[in-house]
Amino acid sequence: MALKPKISLRQTQRLSLTPTLRQSLNILALPMTELITAIHDEAAENPMLKLETQHEGTFSGGRSAYDVATETVATTVSLGESLHQQITLMRLDDVVRSIAFYLIGDLDENGYLTSDTDDTVKALGLERSIVERAISAIQSCDPPGVGAKNLTECIFLQMIEAGIDDERARLIAKHLDLIAAEDWPILLRKTQLSEVEVHELVTLVRGLTPFPAARFWQEERPGSPEIRIERDASGQHRVALTSGMVPEITIDVDLLTRSKKEPGAREFAARCQARADSLISAVRFRNKTLLRISNLIVRHQHPFFSGRADHLIPLTRAEIAHQLSLHASTVGRAMAGKYLEWSGLVYPLSFFTSSTLGAESGLRTSAYSAQQMIRRLVERETADTILSDEKIVKKLNADGVDITRRTVAKYRGCMNIPSSFERRRQMTARRTRPGSPGSVNFVKQ
Template sequence: MKQGLSLRVSQHLALTPQLQQSIRLLQLSTLELAQEVEQMLGDNPFLEVVPEEAPREEFGLSHADTLPPEAEREEAALEAAAPDTPAAGAIDATSPEAADWEGDGSIELVPDDGEWGGEAPARRRDSDGEGGADAIDLACGHESLPDHLHRQALALRLAAEDRAALRFLIESLDDDGYLEDSPEALAAALAPGDPEQQEELVHRFTVALRLLQHLDPAGVGARSLAECLQLQLQARREEGADPAACDTALAICGQPMDLLARRDVRRLAQLCRLAEPDIRAGMALISRLEPKPGRRFADVERNIVVPDVLVSPAGPGNPFRFRVQLNPDVLPRLRVHDAYAGALRAHRGEGHQALQQRLQEARWFIKNIQQRFDTILRVSTAIVERQKNFFVHGELAMRPLVLREIADELGLHESTISRVTTAKYMATPLGTFELKYFFGSALGTETGGNASSTAVRALIRQLVAAEDAARPLSDSRISEMLKEQGIECARRTVAKYREALRIAPANLRKAL
């Protein structure tokens, strides 16, 4: 093999650490971004939170005049290479033209007053003049199921052993209020290899279980769905409900649960030896029970959605004009620490290069956060412009929309639009929706146009809601009705949309 030298010219794209951080911040949700900001505040001494009384101009690269020439050149090169920078001719949320952009169905862009990191608007006050409690405060003050049961157990006069057994069972419940393990299994886990102690524990747990199943809410401490329903029916009978209906419902709960799930009235009537009208009355009573007694004690804080973008009508005069702005409550208010940055410029000793790098990291972090919210605002504005009929007429007016349309309009890549629309939410007069909700595939129509899959799902829900309960619409019939309205939708597509809407099949809806 002969050795030699050759010269080759090639081009390749290399992502700098700054670009990698920008992409990573873009795909984070609001809660994940808050955690990232907290971590960066703890790691980087040059980064600090803007105090409440600080001017708003201090957010972002307000200290750009202190950048060294090489940092300025690196910043300019990154801005030129960044794929998420606004395209030429695109409307910037911070430009004067954006605030006065009008036209047919125009949208008014209203970024936060001042620069990034401006103070959030005052909290809305209730009629008493006190600050209204937000959802997080209410969620944090919500009583959990174990606390609710422990509070009731304090009113019971029990021996120390029975009180300890009841407390152990309460702590063994799952989030739905069910006791997954039997008293025998719990006793075997506490006293392995000791039959006498296990027998004593089983007795204590059996007594405590009876006490637990008489506490509020009804059905707590059940070990199966059938037992949970039976406990609630017994409680209703004690409260004065119709004894005949309760007896029928108890008989139904004694049968296999799959028959109840299928609404098999005929089979249940044979097994329970009752008339079909009585079975239907018992099933109606069961449908009003709670299959998960611990549902209302669930921790709702983890289900709170904080919108990133707020959409509101711009005025009553023009219903097609909307105001799009970022949620000021989610904007991090950051700046570079003045004292530390000044000390670093004045003293050039050992470790100066490492500290200069940390200072540059703080500046890039602030800039990438600003770019993240700029991109979210631009994408949200484009979505509202494309789907303005949705904000006026609802789901039935939703247009087909794919990521490529927004990407081509803003001069961004589809992957960037995908990152922006994932785990980002928009608060609208019709509710709070994920940005991905406004994207949907297209279904053909007889006129040669397209209908959004979201609009078709809304139309299916509307047709099912207006159907005759005695003669529910089948998937084939719904497909025919859609074709009569000019929408080409196959039966299997209707079935897929119906399942996505959690609508039962026609046979189950008829039984209901």
């Protein structure tokens, strides 16, 4: 039976990454200093843009906004800037390059890609192969491991960069749990590799990092605060954007009016006006989003802003997104590289969000609060009461903190606190170290 050809019409809705949408997302992700540069660059090319310097705001201690910026502005290239520069030099299709730039905004501070590929494909209405090529472009950048979706992929990418073939790299990266447990017999059986190969690969893995963007933490200096938190006479906290740094953007109405009267300039003026309107809209959206997120943070972290500086209530970016009816990636872009000033100190917005402990038991503790509890336990130690990680776990569990020994070890490492063995050795050395002639040794008990 022959099939007759049929012609049918189907209407679908697709969200494409238009230049306007791309600009809005890029502006949202820019830190203050990069935003100022972007505004001035656009004004240099667009005669319809009119920039006006705002009145300079003041910060705690009488410092001007300009002073704070010059003291805190980052002098090194950020992870985002580095990736932008590398991708710009790649031979990619324009669409793939645009998606790669878009996805850079979805990287967390460790360099991991937080957005789901399926969600990105659905949101942008693109073919999956295009999104995957953009992800591959990011993953081919330096530092090795950047753009990974999880630890397994992060280690795999670093092994490939180190020259390990694809098959063996996948075998080892898939069994990181066995390496951590040092279960060599099972690892040998599951990988079917020789002892020599396993030894070489495990030695390599132990020299790799689960935090590919770590060097950018070490190089990055605090940025300029764009949010200021103040307490009014009634004790309420007020959230405001800092002024005096970002110029006010308007359209030069006089020039626009004159241009429309000249036939040869009308089309050019219309294009410039559209670009100016797009930039103004993007900056307004950025400011509005920052204020909404900051207000929510201040309400949620009320104990912190009320003087309990070591206490943070668990708060995730997903929770912020849900409460503000925003996409999680929008919240991530808005918070990346943004800072607020409170009581004379500058904090990154990401400081107020953290992973949560004890979610399953219902007793939630922020990772930051747990770290401070560990620090206080260690600070109270004496030479005879050094706490092992296991003992720290038991004390925290008794206080209602659901935490494992591995997590304690991880947090201890983040705070540069040595192991119990090393702390005992250091304290013993201080007690037995001979003093200089005529001096007296004091032992802190």
